Amino acid sequence: MTLKLSNATLNALPENVGRPGYDRATLRAGILHFGVGNFHRAHQATYLDSLMNMGEATDWALVGAGVFEGERKGREILKTQDWLTTLVEQEADKSEARVLGSMIDFIEPGDAAATIARMVQDDIRIVSLTITEGGYFLDAKDNFNPAHPDIQHDAANPAAPKTVFGMMLAALRARKDAGTPPFTVMCCDNIPHNGSVTRRTLTGLARLSDPDFADWIEANVAFPNAMVDRITPATTDRERNILKEDFGIEDGWPVFCEDFTQWVLEDNFPLGRPPLEKAGVQFAEDVTPFELMKLRILNAGHAVIAYPAGLLDIHFVHEAMEHPLIRAFLRKIEETEIIPQIPPVPETNTNAYFDKIEERFSNPKIGDTIRRLCLDGTNRQPKFVIPALRDALAAGSRFEGLALECALWCRYCAGTTDAGAEIAPNDPNWDQLKATALQAKDRPQAWLEQEAVYGDLAGHAAFAERFAFWLNALWADGTKAALTRYVEGA
Template sequence: MVTPRLHPSLLPQLPSAVIRPLYDRAALRPGIVHLGVGAFQRAHLGVINEAAVVDTNDMSWGMVGVSLRRADTRDALQPQAGLYTVAVRDADEKGQPRELLQVIGNLLEVLVAPENPGAVLERLASVDTRIISLTVTEKGYCHDPATLALRWQDPDITHDLAHPLQPRSAIGMLVRGLALRHARGLAPVTLLSLDNLPANGCTLRGLVLAFAHRVAPALAEWIARDCTFPNSMVDRIVPRTTDEDRARTSERLGLEDAWPVLAEPFLEWVVEDRFAAGRPAWQAGGARFVERAEPYELLKLRMVNGTHSALSYLGVMAGWPTVDVAVAQPALRGYLLRLMTEEIEPTLPALPGLDVAAYRERLLARYANPALQHQTRQIAMDGSQKLPQRLLGSVRQRLASGGSIRLLALALAAWLHHLQGVDEAGRKFEIQDPQAAALADALALAHAAVTSAEPTLAAQQRTAAFCHGVPLFGELAASPVFVNAVARHWQRLSEDGVAATLGAL
């Protein structure tokens, strides 16, 4: 017997425990266009926006998603009229997994940019559109993470400058859509980044204006004067959906959902309240509106993302496949706790009312959630794009203040160790990074640069050569304190492995 597909007409058939949209979806108009309609967006902004629609019954804030690369999300959700399920998973007091299902209804359509870029541009230039949001990951901004400058030599940026009606990149798509709005005399919009970038709104603004100046200075002036780019901080752990997750969710629904998403119960969003054309009542879904998001961004990027990266590289190499398995190792848990307490927290701005000790413990408890099965390999992706804001900012502040970077250096050495693409059990894995080829070249040159037979000096030569060959390290490559700290850990990881290195701390 074929299981029917999740569809608006079948919502009344869902089990009573499943939360579902009770508003009139036919009345929803698309006020938000979101670039990068992936798992995180659907489990974070999609959930918050759903709460706003339900709470206010404001039907002007439906959402259109845009996939900038592949058609898989559209192909999965189109037969479901945009409906999808969020499975919120954790464990009860006895450690038994539990799950709450919610069907989200505010995603009205998914466009695939490579198939029809003109349709995306028309949606960006629609009179209904008032917010354009993004979750395109760090690499989707086509910028240098160390300098935050647009990479003009990026193939997509080069293409987008030459082909105004067929943009490929998020930046090119935004500017060409805004150009249409400007030419038609439409109202300005809010451009809202939900990616893990420092000052993500300011960063996005700088990249958009740089591209717009190349297109038309008058367009750049209009964007700078009238459009807004709020900074925001987002936080929710969203693992990759597996076939087992699809089957389990569909069984509980009694209907087939081709692409549900998973999430932890915790959800946070801090966003600056600067919107050019209004906004939904996102506070109904837990959003917090502030004057300045920067202190919260640094807290999230360094405490959460920084420790997540450290855990992932150590976990991948040690053969700990998921975050909960990794953090259950006493030596790793102790390392993460010390990393936060001793070297990350001193770099953070004051956040009145924040209980930092409670924040640490809650974060470790989130990592220990056994129901998520969050893969360390997934978190380890795109390190060249993530490390500047997750770890190197803390390193620079610690060095400037004369503080120790011993624990931060281990996280960076773990990244270098993992770039060899073989874990401690001899299992090969692919380095998934937009700079993978350049990193492999830098690693080969670093090994070739070693002239000393003395192990400590050899490790320093190798590390210095690698850091000089990878632009993201910038001036740190010339710092003996930095290079030597990383070299010591890289040598120990290479010779003795993760467990022994953590034990030696």
């Protein structure tokens, strides 16, 4: 027998399922969050739920928000569950489930008027975001792109915005006019200097229509930088069925994740914040060393294993880690090309950090998919891989494996695996990527001429030569032969 998750069934859940130890009816809102996806619920919502179970942060409950039509389905599921989520933390030898109660409302996605009105209310002291790496309207150099059509729309129609940033601007203006202090904007996405990036996008949009207001935001709104980390795959029927069979819960949108979690945050919250340190959040004056370590070792590491695994028709991430060539490829590229370029991190051994990453990637319970890791290379490569490559080139250090990784991504985007299976579109720019990748089969330089990804690296002769070498090798001999050649140093 299974129980449908809701407030009414909380007390009837099996004894091995954790549940809110607080009265949800007494919670008051404090944070409006854009992007109520799996990562947010496995991360920020989980930290807040932990605090609430300690009797803390009861006036910092979450209100969800969104801008996309696709977010409506998730909202409807959560609404039928009274905004509750089942979180299942999985390690190789155990699985633990708990129900999160830290969200108390979710505004209809795309309802700009309602979203703005909620942000204007003075109980909202933090507006947070997990809108993916591609949601910040950046150009190839990670600067704000004012030419994007959605930005152009919001600049021309500030009272009827479409974007997260247009909605935040409208709310901040209304708060300013009412004499209400501005909320803190807290980015929780995997972007280098994510708070600074969010500030640039928000003020960049404001400057298109009201430069004085942009200056006011620069002077008055806080944007703390953060490093966030927890491997959290997408929810499928696999996860829903495991939850039913192992825990007796029917949840339309559960979250499965690893046991590991990390959040390093700058303490810059003028209107206050929850006591997150009590739930394990680390506050630091400068998040940069932590975020650089994570983005280079974990996120770039994901890309390193993703594309060879995709070309070899491997489905799960832990299965890729069981492949000796892929595992050896990851370790060699991390130890000889990526980690040597990472500056010291306070109280952290970067080689030990990588050992933990390797263990996390190998977790068979997570069910993380190679396809998820291969997704949206257009946005992820310039943020995670190319900076590591640039640092290696600037230092005159090794970059052979990074050149091979770039070639593997190109070969993947050609749209077929080594065995000839079709690769379904897996990038917002898939059609263009596929056409360019097929062109690069005969002229490798065509791939590097994607300035939005590689910038000026097409003109770096040594890198271009090694990229061409590896791409030609992949087409001629296949992925296994190329990995063997790199791993064995031939």
